[in-house]
Every structure is written in C-alpha cells, then in structure tokens.
Amino acid sequence: GAGVSQSPRYKVAKRGQDVALRCDPISGHVSLFWYQQALGQGPEFLTYFQNEAQLDKSGLPSDRFFAERPEGSVSTLKIQRTQQEDSAVYLCASSLNSGWNEQYFGPGTRLTVT
Amino acid sequence: GESVGLHLPTLSVQEGDNSIINCAYSNSASDYFIWYKQESGKGPQFIIDIRSNMDKRQGQRVTVLLNKTVKHLSLQIAATQPGDSAVYFCAENMEYGNKLVFGAGTILRVKS
Numbered sequence: 001g002a003g004v005s006q007s008p009r010y011k012v013a014k015r016g017q018d019v020a021l022r023c024d025p026i027s028g029h030v031s032l033f034w035y036q037q038a039l040g041q042g043p044e045f046l047t048y049f050q051n052e053a054q055l056d057k058s059g060l061p062s063d064r065f066f067a068e069r070p071e072g073s074v075s076t077l078k079i080q081r082t083q084q085e086d087s088a089v090y091l092c093a094s095s096l097n098s099g100w101n102e103q104y105f106g107p108g109t110r111l112t113v114t
Numbered sequence: 115g116e117s118v119g120l121h122l123p124t125l126s127v128q129e130g131d132n133s134i135i136n137c138a139y140s141n142s143a144s145d146y147f148i149w150y151k152q153e154s155g156k157g158p159q160f161i162i163d164i165r166s167n168m169d170k171r172q173g174q175r176v177t178v179l180l181n182k183t184v185k186h187l188s189l190q191i192a193a194t195q196p197g198d199s200a201v202y203f204c205a206e207n208m209e210y211g212n213k214l215v216f217g218a219g220t221i222l223r224v225k226s
Contacts, residue, residue, distance in 0.1 A: 041219070042203050056213065091158070108157050
C-alpha cells in the first residue's frame with residue numbers, strides 16, 4: 001500500500017512569500033504529525049492532529065506557521081512571510097491511532113528561502 | 115545527494131562486523147523509544163521500538179537495549195552491510211500518543 005506522501009518535494013521561496021506544504025497520510029491513520037528538520041539535526045516536533053482536531057501546536061515556532069487538517073485526512077502546513085531561518089526539511093508522519101504506535105514518515109519537503 | 119547530518123558523530127565499521135550505536139535520552143518519564151534510520155533525501159524509517167517495561171528487544175539483525183537507570187538506549191546491528199549506511203536517530207515518546215523527541219543522530223558508514 002501507499003505510504004505517506006508529501007508535495008512538493010522541493011520548494012524555493014523568496015523571503016516574504018507564503019508557502020503551503022501538503023501531506024497525504026496513510027489511509028485510515030488517525031494521527032498526523034509535522035516535524036521540522038534543520039540540516040545536520042534530528043527532526044523537531046511542530047504540531048499534532050488527531051483526526052481533524054489539532055491537539056498540540058506547541059512546536060510551531062511563530063504565528064507565521066499554521067497547519068490544518070479539515071477533513072481528518074490530508075493536512076497542509078502553511079508558512080506566511082517566509083524567512084531564511086525557515087529553510088529546512090518539513091516532515092509529515094502518520095500513525096494508526098494514538099498511543100505507542102509507530103509513526104510512518106513521508107519523504108519530506110525541502111524548503112529553501114532565498 | 116546532500117547528507118542529512120553534516121556535523122553528527124560518525125561510526126565507521128567494516129562490512130560484516132557488528133555495530134553499536136548509543137543514545138542518551140532526556141526524560142526519565144518517557145515510556146516508549148524508537149530507533150529510526152534516515153538515508154539521504156528520505157524520511158526517517160522505523161527500525162525497532164521498545165517500551166519502558168522491557169530492557170531488550172530483538173528484531174531481524176537488530177537489537178535494542180534500554181537502561182532506564184542511566185537513561186541510555188543502544189542499537190546493535192549484526193553483520194553490518196553497506197545498505198545499513200545512514201543516519202540513525204533514537205526518539206522518545208514523552209507523552210502518551212503524542213510527539214516524538216529525537217536525539218542528535220549518528221552517522222553509520224560501512225566500509226566494504
């Protein structure tokens with residue numbers, strides 16, 4: 001079956017532009033997570049959804065970052081007025097349900113802000 | 115492709131040897147731990163997990179050891195192969211059903 005997919009795989013944005021990153025989780029997975037991975041570092045948590053409910057957004061670095069999952073499946077991470085420090089790989093993961101379940105990661109979107 | 119981890123500690127092993135990758139975790143209350151493998155240009159891939167009520171778990175060619183006393187996790191890979199070359203991250207689940215907190219990562223290089 002299909003895994004987690006993300007699009008676009010690569011995005012170059014000029015500073016100040018808005019971007020939208022898409023995540024298609026594994027079908028039927030209840031939980032969805034967004035992580036940010038800077039070069040040379042491990043992924044860092046951004047936000048978490050259970051179905052359409054955003055239960056934790058404590059990792060979002062500023063109010064320029066916004067995530068949604070309106071129908072409990074596809075999720076979009078939006079970054080407004082991008083800054084150079086936003087350059088990173090944005091990873092999406094999904095898991096079947098809450099609890100000690102394996103999180104399956106997508107390939108990520110590499111965002112470069114110039 | 116561009117390396118995932120340019121400034122991470124590196125472990126170099128000869129093909130066929132066993133590898134041991136270590137990780138110190140931060141929260142004594144964490145109750146679930148996972149090892150992930152990440153190849154360049156890809157997302158992290160699940161290797162093996164362990165719950166805090168266990169101290170050892172074995173998979174195919176891999177073993178995870180958990181020492182809660184010193185908050186230490188290790189991943190042992192038997193008969194390391196060139197395809198094992200990647201960055202390895204440990205991760206801990208600090209809240210039930212919630213986010214993972216990742217360690218810094220270790221680069222594993224396998225020499226043929």
